[in-house]
Amino acid sequence: MRIKGVILDLDGTVVENDYDWTRIREELGTGASSILGYLDSLGEPERSAKWAILEGHEARQTQASVLRDGILELLGMLRSRRIATALVTNNSRRNTEFLLGKFGLEFDCVITREQGLWKPSGAPFLEVLRTLGLDPGECGVIGDTHFDVLAALDAGIDSIFLLTDDPGRFAGYPVEVFPAVEVLVDRLEHLL
Numbered sequence: 001m002r003i004k005g006v007i008l009d010l011d012g013t014v015v016e017n018d019y020d021w022t023r024i025r026e027e028l029g030t031g032a033s034s035i036l037g038y039l040d041s042l043g044e045p046e047r048s049a050k051w052a053i054l055e056g057h058e059a060r061q062t063q064a065s066v067l068r069d070g071i072l073e074l075l076g077m078l079r080s081r082r083i084a085t086a087l088v089t090n091n092s093r094r095n096t097e098f099l100l101g102k103f104g105l106e107f108d109c110v111i112t113r114e115q116g117l118w119k120p121s122g123a124p125f126l127e128v129l130r131t132l133g134l135d136p137g138e139c140g141v142i143g144d145t146h147f148d149v150l151a152a153l154d155a156g157i158d159s160i161f162l163l164t165d166d167p168g169r170f171a172g173y174p175v176e177v178f179p180a181v182e183v184l185v186d187r188l189e190h191l192l
């Protein structure tokens, strides 16, 4: 089936930064894989105090983020082929809007954690499919972590493209891995 839409992740995919999730989990005192799920489970005052820790890290990483090489070319190619684009991030609306404004990026659909839908659940991707009027087989996902893979599989999306320097991390997963956006653009141009 032809791909008519692409969902992109923000941090580590569209922009590059340096989140130390091991340290953040230590500061939060949790080993939970889903930090948002953990924070959501807490009562006050612990909940607000720990949200502030996460938001502090996010604010610093957002300020330090740079646009990944090749992203403008990728988005331009998708637009020229009339492929719909969506951005799905577990980051906040405020940080997302800052980065989209800073780098002049536009997407047809943007989902942030305030909507209560976050990866690794497929729920935010299903919301994109509903908004764009697409079936899972008509959509691809571009990301950089296992959360992107798990969310895609949960949503029934099996065209999964990962940007990573370490393809071994995704051995055994039904994904295609790319060391750089330029290589991914070449692949997509043949696929679309």
Ligand SMILES: [Mg+2]
Binding pocket: 009, 010, 011, 012, 013, 143, 144, 145
């Ligand atoms: Mg990411």
